[in-house]
Amino acid sequence: MxxxxxxxxxxxxxxxxxxxxxxxxxxxxxxxxxxxxxxxxxxxxxxxxxxxxxxxxxxxxxxxxxxxxxxxxxxxxxxxxxxxxxxxxxxxxxxxxxxxxxAKTIVIREPGGFAKCCADAMTADGNTWMNGARENFQRHMRTSHYFHPLAEPWFDRLWVLQEAVLSDTIQFTICGHVEHEDFDVEDDLWGYATRFKQLTDHLQATAYSWISYGVDQDGSDQEYNEFVHAFLHNGVVTRKTADVDRHRRRSGIAEIDVHLNSMRQTTKARDFILAIFPQFGWYVPPENVRTMAFGQLWLDLCRQASQAGYAFLAHVTRGMVSDSPSADASRLATDNVPTPQVLGDFVSMLGSPAGQQTFHWGLKVSDVTIDERRPAEVSDLLRIIRESMNFNQKSWFFASRGSLNLYGSYPRTVPSPTLLSHVSSDRPVSTWTRDEDGGELDEEKEAVKALNAMWLGLFEENAAMGGDWNYYSQWLSMRCSTSYADRLLRLAALISCGFGMSAYEWSTTVFIPVIVTVKSCTILGLLSRGYYEAQAALTEVEDNSEAQAPTDTNQEDDDLVVIMQELTTEDGAQGNEAEMEASFFCAQRGMDYIGQDMVLVEPGTNKIIGILPDFVDHVRSPEEFADRYLELCEYPQTRLLVDVFARMDTIFLE
Structure with a gap:
């Protein structure tokens, strides 16, 4: 009862x-x-x-x-x-x-989103959602709503997603009506264009979550059509249960992975846990939840999942953010985690399912070389960022479809190409403190836009965006400020390692962005700041034992970088390549997740001291996995490759 x-x-x-x-x-x-x-x-x-x-x-x-x-x-x-x-x-x-x-859930949408003309345009020629309807919508937006951006607030909130997913029958309706306001498209042409994709992406993700809830299938084209039609035309849609116990007790970790690029928000960060996990049966909100910080609630979630037999790897472990007494301790979850601002950022905190026990820790991939210095030349920095994008395209794809697009893709720090002739050739980025309307520029946000523009221009096969990025990158190579380049490096390392934008400020207290060389491959990683500073202090003591200068207790973090540059070079001379050695480990639990949750460990102790991009992603074929594994792995295991091929062949045959 x-x-x-x-x-x-x-x-x-x-x-x-x-x-x-x-x-x-x-x-x-x-x-x-x-x-x-x-x-x-x-x-x-x-x-x-x-x-x-x-x-x-x-x-x-x-x-x-x-x-x-x-x-x-x-x-x-x-x-x-x-x-x-x-x-x-x-x-x-x-x-x-x-x-x-x-008996039925009535979803009340706010005004200002999809209009009747949008719904009619999507299905005007009888196309299905998976075959032409998405393209119809984007074409309609370009021709009919060019100066009138749409907003669908229902896509912005978390609780309503869970409420819809749990409901077997949904009736959609809209409360009220608003007139669309004009929008100055020239302010951010490509940023505006991405909103077309955002709306359709959110609609498809919502449909997928509702259709596939509790079952191991993606859904048919007909099911997508029925859901999308009901949403756009304020209709009713009923899920095809077909004797499937959708509401059975289960992990739920893999299910919410589909929201990796979701920008749904909550009033309080704790709701990312409270709105999602009670539905899976094994999670019970703590009685003192109102007084718990997000990190404490996160640690409690990890504990409950493990006790229920649904343990998962924590994306951030103790060894990454603090000194750990042992290798085992360095692998445990921690309450020192970033506070997510959107659902996608929260989902990125969840690592691979690990079962009742901790993950297997025996797969050593390679030794690596770590350089904590940012390249002096911006062109070299952009090259390294591009290589890291190419190494882990999955993270960048979802970031571009998610939190990166919160900021747009047209950096305001650089005037539009038509205005470049009016800008002094000796004016560096650091002097661009105001935009064209007189408002202060946010350097972090502009760096996010730059990375989004870079991804879209180089990897999304957008010829026009590629031309803009080419022009913009040349400008940055000549005029980029030091602080702006530092932000580009940190943001790129965060995204490559699977973090969301909301982790930026937190990361400055726990991580140092590093350039990691794995044999012939260069990628971006994140090294524990505590480990880095401890090594810097130790090196300083060893190299200055005979004539050590007085210690400045107010020394800034930047000075520690200088110490590393001076004291960790091979010949002891400042300015040569600064390197640290660490091992490149793959945390694995089952073939489905092999190659994910990659970490840096300290040689000898095997303590986790940092994080790296995923080795592979789930869309790679056995051949692609084998190629990368053999290319980078210094300790190849033939049995591993055989297991991967056998498992993948079974999946493909099914």
């Missing part, structure tokens, strides 16, 4: 609350985003204060009753006192069962 408060319209048109057993009562569930909500007591059919936006309030007053009739219904802003935080937290554990058990 699960007794919760539901609402119902009475004969007099007023809404009343009732405590009912949702296990035996038919009811509807309402899914919506709060938008710009405020307390109001002017909704005529609701005799208590409600936290709602103006659009939502008008919808509740004028249209809502027609949708729900006399049915019992669940709607958070009506059934739970939003003024009492404990009440909101208490109901979290019931959310999965509320939406699973509903």
């Amino acid at each position: 699960t007794v919760l408060t539901l609402c119902q319209f009475q004969d007099d048109g007023l809404v009343e609350r009732h405590d009912v057993d949702i296990d035996t009562t038919r009811y509807l569930a309402i899914s919506h985003i709060w938008a710009k909500a405020e307390w109001r007591d002017d909704i005529p059919n609701i005799p208590w204060k409600v936290l709602a936006s103006p659009h939502k309030a008008a919808f509740l007053a004028d249209e809502f009753k027609q949708l729900v009739g006399r049915e019992f219904f669940w709607m958070d802003i009506l059934c739970v006192d939003q003024a009492v935080p404990d009440e909101r937290i208490r109901v979290v554990r019931h959310i999965p069962n509320i939406y699973r058990g509903a």
Whole structure:
């Protein structure tokens, strides 16, 4: 028995609350985003204060009753006192069962998104979603909405995704209407163009999550058509359960991997855990969840997953962020993790499933050489970033489709090509402190745009973007400031190693971006700042034991870089190549994930001291895996290659 408060319209048109057993009562569930909500007591059919936006309030007053009739219904802003935080937290554990058990979930979209013309354009010629409809939509956007950007707020929030995924029958509707505002496309032409892809990507990802929830299949073209048609035309779609127990107890780790590029957000970072994991049966929110920092809640999630037999590798381990007494301790999860801002950033924190035990630690791939210095020439830096992009295209593809696109792809630090002739040739990037409208520029955001432009221009087969990037890269090679280049290096290393943009500030306290040479391959990695500084201090003591200068207790981090440059060179002379040796390990648990979750370990102790890009990704063929493995591995294992080929051949034969 699960007794919760539901609402119902009475004969007099007023809404009343009732405590009912949702296990035996038919009811509807309402899914919506709060938008710009405020307390109001002017909704005529609701005799208590409600936290709602103006659009939502008008919808509740004028249209809502027609949708729900006399049915019992669940709607958070009506059934739970939003003024009492404990009440909101208490109901979290019931959310999965509320939406699973509903006869139907009504999804209320906000105005300003897809319009009727968009829906008609997608399906005008009878094309299916997988065969032409996406292209129809983008063509329609270019011709009909060029100066009127669309926004679909329902794609921006996390809770509503989970509510929809849990629901077997969904009815879509829209509350209110807004006029689209004009947009100055010239401000960011390519950034604007990426919004076409973002909207369709989000729609497809949502459809995929709903169709494939709890089953090991991607869904048919017909299922995608039905979901997309219902979403665009405010219709109803019912999932084909076909005797499949979609709501069985299971890990869930692999399922949420499809949201690696999702930009859905929450009000509090803890909701990335609270909104997702209660649905899988093994996770129970801690009683003191409101007082826990995100890192503590993350560590508790790792513990519960391990106890339930669904352990996963933590993307960030103790050895990466602090000194560890042993190799085993360095592999454990830590509460010193970045606070995610979007769902994709949270998903990137989850490593490969590891079963009930910790991962196998016996596959040593290669010894590597580490250089912590940024190349003096920007052209060399851009070359290394390009090589790292090519090494791990999966991370960059999802980043470009996700958090990178939050910032756009047209760096404002460089004027548009038509304005370059008006800029002094000796004006470095460091002097570009304001944009054309007089507002302050954010150097970090501009570096993100530059990397997005680089990826789109070099790897997305976009000829026009490639031309822009070529011009922009030449300009940077001549005029890039030191601080801007440092940001490019750190951001590129973060993305290559699978982190999201929200990890940037946190990374400055725990990681040093490094250039890693694996035989003939050059990639970007992240080295533990604590390990780096300890090695720098140790080297300083050893090399200056006879005549050591007084220690400056206020020494800045940049000085430590100089110490490393001076004291770790082969011949002791400043300016030669600074190198450190470390081993390149593959953390593996089963053939499905081999080559992922790559780390740097300290020679001799095998303690984790850093992180590297994935060795391979899941889309590589056995031949591609073997080629890379043999190219980079100094300790090849023939049995490993045989196992990989046997496993992959089995998958392909199926």
